[in-house]
Structure formats: C-alpha cells, structure tokens
Amino acid sequence: MNLRVIKALILKYILIWSRTSFRIMDIFFWPVIDLLVWGFVTVYMLKVGNVVPSLITFLIAAIIFWNILYRSQQVVCVSFLDDVWSRNLLNIFASPIRTSEYVTATYIVGLIQSVIVMCLLGVLAYFLYSFNFLILGIGAALLFVNLLLMGWALGLFTTGFILRWGPPAEGLAWALPFLVQPISAVFYPVSVLPAWLQPVAWCVPSTYVFEGLRQYLAQGHLDITYVQMAFLLNVAYMVVCGLVFHFFFEEARKLGYLAKFGS
Amino acid sequence: MTDKVIEVKNLSKAFGERTAVDGLSFDTRRGEILGLLGANGAGKTTSMHMLLGLTTPTSGLIQIFGKAMPAHRVEILQKMNFASAYQFLPYNLRVWENLYIFAEIYGVKNKRKKIDELLGIFELSHLSNHTTGRLSSGEQTRLNLCKALLNDPELLLLDEPTASLDPDIADKVRKALAQLHKETGMTIINTSHNMIDVHELCSRILFMQHGKIIAEGSADEILQKYGSETLEEVFITIARNPVSQKV
Numbered sequence: 001m002n003l004r005v006i007k008a009l010i011l012k013y014i015l016i017w018s019r020t021s022f023r024i025m026d027i028f029f030w031p032v033i034d035l036l037v038w039g040f041v042t043v044y045m046l047k048v049g050n051v052v053p054s055l056i057t058f059l060i061a062a063i064i065f066w067n068i069l070y071r072s073q074q075v076v077c078v079s080f081l082d083d084v085w086s087r088n089l090l091n092i093f094a095s096p097i098r099t100s101e102y103v104t105a106t107y108i109v110g111l112i113q114s115v116i117v118m119c120l121l122g123v124l125a126y127f128l129y130s131f132n133f134l135i136l137g138i139g140a141a142l143l144f145v146n147l148l149l150m151g152w153a154l155g156l157f158t159t160g161f162i163l164r165w166g167p168p169a170e171g172l173a174w175a176l177p178f179l180v181q182p183i184s185a186v187f188y189p190v191s192v193l194p195a196w197l198q199p200v201a202w203c204v205p206s207t208y209v210f211e212g213l214r215q216y217l218a219q220g221h222l223d224i225t226y227v228q229m230a231f232l233l234n235v236a237y238m239v240v241c242g243l244v245f246h247f248f249f250e251e252a253r254k255l256g257y258l259a260k261f262g263s
Numbered sequence: 264m265t266d267k268v269i270e271v272k273n274l275s276k277a278f279g280e281r282t283a284v285d286g287l288s289f290d291t292r293r294g295e296i297l298g299l300l301g302a303n304g305a306g307k308t309t310s311m312h313m314l315l316g317l318t319t320p321t322s323g324l325i326q327i328f329g330k331a332m333p334a335h336r337v338e339i340l341q342k343m344n345f346a347s348a349y350q351f352l353p354y355n356l357r358v359w360e361n362l363y364i365f366a367e368i369y370g371v372k373n374k375r376k377k378i379d380e381l382l383g384i385f386e387l388s389h390l391s392n393h394t395t396g397r398l399s400s401g402e403q404t405r406l407n408l409c410k411a412l413l414n415d416p417e418l419l420l421l422d423e424p425t426a427s428l429d430p431d432i433a434d435k436v437r438k439a440l441a442q443l444h445k446e447t448g449m450t451i452i453n454t455s456h457n458m459i460d461v462h463e464l465c466s467r468i469l470f471m472q473h474g475k476i477i478a479e480g481s482a483d484e485i486l487q488k489y490g491s492e493t494l495e496e497v498f499i500t501i502a503r504n505p506v507s508q509k510v
Contacts, residue, residue: 250319254318256318
C-alpha cells in the first residue's frame with residue numbers, strides 16, 4: 001500500500017465532508033439530536049418514576065457508542081457514493097489507486113469522524129446530563145475499537161452491494177445499521193428479545209459491546225469476555241465482508257457496472 | 264525495447280447476449296495519436312474501459328508498456344492518464360485542490376509548478392481558487408485535461424476531449440494537445456465524434472462498428488478508400504451501411 005495515495009484520498013474526503021452541509025450535519029447535528037432526544041426522554045422517565053437512575057447513564061452511553069458504529073459504517077459507503085454522485089468514480093479507479101488504499105482511506109476518515117462524534121457527545125453528555133464519559137476509562141477504548149471494526153465491516157459490505165446492484169441499493173448505506181440495531185442490545189438487554197431471536201443477536205459483535213457496556217456501568221468493571229467475543233466476531237465479519245466486497249467489485253468489473261455506475 | 268505502447272489481441276467483451284467488442288486487435292506505437300471512431304454503441308468506450316482496467320474482458324489480451332492489463336493495473340496506470348468529457352472532479356473542491364489531490368496520487372514532483380503550468384496552458388489560471396462546481400462545462404472539460412496531464416503521461420486516453428467546448432476553445436484545446444504531443448512524444452488514443460479533432464490530431468484512425476474494426480489507416484487513406492471528401496461523410500456512410508469486411 002502506498003501511504004502517499006492514502007493521504008491524498010483522506011485529504012479529498014476531509015475536504016468534501018467539510019464543504020458539504022449535509023455531511024457536516026452527519027457529524028455535528030444528527031448525533032447531537034440523538035443525544036438530546038434520548039437524554040431528555042430518560043430524564044422524563046426518571047421524573048415519572050419506576051426507573052432506576054442507572055438507566056439514564058446507560059442510555060446516554062449507548063447513544064454515544066451507537067453513533068460510533070453508525071459513523072464508521074456510513075463514512076465508508078457514503079465516501080464511495082460521493083465519488084459516484086460527483087461523477088468522479090472513473091477518475092478514481094482509472095488512477096493508480098489500489099482498492100486496498102481506497103478502502104483504507106475511507107476507514108481512516110471513518111475513524112476520524114467517530115472520534116470527533118464521540119468527543120462531542122461526551123462533552124455534551126457531561127454538561128447536560130452530568131454523565132462523565134471518562135469514568136469508562138480504557139474499557140471505553142476497547143468497546144470503541146470493536147464498534148469501529150464492525151462499522152468498517154458493514155460499510156465495506158454495503159459498498160459491495162451498491163457496486164453490484166447500483167442506485168437501487170444506495171439506501172442500504174443508511175438502512176443497514178438500523179437493520180442490526182434491534183438485535184444489537186443497544187437500548188435493552190438481549191434477554192428482552194424473543195427466545196428464537198437471541199441466538200441471532202449473539203452472532204452480532206455489537207451485541208457483546210452493548211451488553212458489556214451495560215454490565216460495566218452497572219457493576220463498575222468490564223468483563224473482558226465481551227470484548228474478546230466482539231473482537232473475534234469482528235475479525236470474522238471483516239474477512240467475510242472483505243470477501244463479499246471483493247467478489248462484488250470483480251463482478252462489477254466483469255459486468256461493466258463499475259464503468260457504467262461511474263459514467 | 265519494443266516500440267509498441269499498446270498491444271491488443273482478440274479482445275472481446277460480451278454483456279450477456281450483447282457483444283460490445285468482438286475480437287478487437289490493434290497496437291499503437293510510441294508517439295502515435297490513434298483515433299477510435301464509430302457510431303454510438305460501436306464499442307469504443309467499452310474498449311477504452313478495458314484499456315483502463317475498469318472493465319474485465321471476456322477474452323483476449325491487453326498489454327500496455329509490455330505489461331498485462333489488468334494484472335499490472337497500478338504499475339500501468341502510473342504512466343498513463345485519462346480524460347473524459349463525461350467525468351467530473353468533486354464539485355465542492357477548489358480547482359487547485361482537485362488537481363493537487365490527483366498530483367499527490369500520481370506522485371508528481373513540484374506539484375504547484377505543474378498545476379500552474381497546466382492551468383496556464385488551458386487558460387484556467389484565473390479560476391484556480393474557484394469551486395469546481397461553479398465552472399462551465401467547457402471549463403470542467405479543460406480541467407479534466409489538466410488532471411490528465413499532471414503526471415506527464417506516456418499514454419493518454421481521451422474520451423471526447425472537445426465535447427461541450429465551443430469551436431474557439433475546441434481549437435485551442437486541439438492546438439494545446441498537439442503542442443504537448445510534439446514536446447513530450449506521448450501516445451494518445453482519442454475517441455471522438457468531432458471529425459475535425461480526428462482529422463487534425465490523429466495520425467491513424469480505427470473505425471469501429473459492432474465491436475469490430477472495419478476500417479483502418481490515416482485520415483487521407485480512409486478518405487481515399489471510401490472516395491469521400493470528409494471523415495464525416497465516411498462516418499455517415501459506415502453508420503448507415505453496415506460493413507462486415509475490414510477495409
């Protein structure tokens with residue numbers, strides 16, 4: 001991999017994101033709205049009673065962590081879509097850029113955005129809800145890495161689908177994270193799910209992250225088994241999604257979709 | 264060292280039942296400007312996409328600089344470039360930013376100087392700090408040419424380089440390309456529907472129809488073969504009277 005090429009692509013995506021109002025809203029507006037709505041909902045629930053105080057802590061932490069997964073997934077496929085929409089895709093793939101360099105650049109931009117979102121929401125949560133994100137310590141970093149990896153994997157999977165199936169599949173860029181959200185135990189434990197759905201939920205890395213987070217906030221220590229399981233599943237997801245992307249990318253080349261999609 | 268920059272042998276591409284390119288064979292020599300002509304759907308763009316490694320051939324071989332495409336895609340693309348009137352650079356980036364990014368991708372030394380030089384050649388210097396999306400289509404076409412010349416390519420693929428340009432600018436672009444070709448000796452493949460482009464720029468022409476080459480030679484040779492006054496007449500004759508044999 002050529003670092004110069006990766007650096008150039010990162011610069012391109014950062015400039016595009018920083019100059020597009022919709023993209024700026026993706027980082028600064030929607031995650032903040034998420035935090036405000038869910039935060040005030042939990043404050044209200046506390047006021048009307050029957051809610052344990054730790055719930056507010058958990059829901060706020062869940063919102064912050066969910067945005068990490070969502071951001072890292074979205075950046076990978078929306079960066080690709082930006083090249084499609086600006087009709088720049090052929091310029092990119094007719095340049096000496098390896099697919100791995102292209103993907104790595106989108107991963108790094110995803111990482112940068114996830115860190116920005118996490119810091120922003122962390123600061124807001126502290127001032128609005130007295131939730132100190134830093135109490136999570138090193139555990140937060142382990143959970144963050146796992147959500148980032150899953151976001152990258154899903155982003156690659158989505159991009160592969162969009163490459164192969166074209167504009168009708170573009171909606172997946174926004175929809176896919178919400179397809180896994182109900183079984184990721186983001187806002188409620190896996191035990192709430194129907195019995196038949198629980199084994200499916202345990203096949204998703206983010207489920208371990210959010211279950212681990214819940215236990216961490218309730219008991220004050222992070223069970224490393226959750227982190228390990230999430231990581232192992234993430235490795236499997238990265239491999240499978242990488243293969244799916246490679247297969248669809250080659251299919252798009254064979255069927256002429258890469259050239260057609262970019263024209 | 265071989266003088267051939269491109270060698271294409273029995274290249275075919277089928278999309279399902281439809282054959283877009285059918286057993287295409289040709290080569291280009293160093294410094295040559297080859298015109299690829301043909302009606303819409305003749306297979307020119309598909310051939311170009313295969314030369315760029317964007318589309319995988321169904322069968323056949325492509326060798327560029329003596330290396331197989333797409334197996335050595337990155338190595339080959341480092342020494343070539345491409346401009347199309349139908350491709351654009353990100354609209355919300357400034358003109359110089361777009362060129363800087365591609366200069367970085369190609370590893371151009373002294374980027375600023377190269378960018379200024381190309382913007383000057385294509386009369387875009389005054390737009391250097393403008394947002395790309397605010398350029399006219401003719402200015403964007405010239406910006407694409409700047410991008411395509413950033414790495415001093417040994418091989419340049421042009422897809423309708425003067426489409427959307429007014430006759431004055433089109434003439435300037437042709438002259439600039441001819442001058443750059445003279446100075447650098449680069450090889451150019453040019454697909455165009457503008458017969459003036461082809462006549463003025465190309466040293467050899469391949470006429471394509473239904474994915475095959477049906478006529479080949481210099482502009483004068485082709486005019487003589489078809490007994491026509493202009494390439495446009497030849498184009499129309501070929502388009503309206505399908506030819507099965509190569510002339």
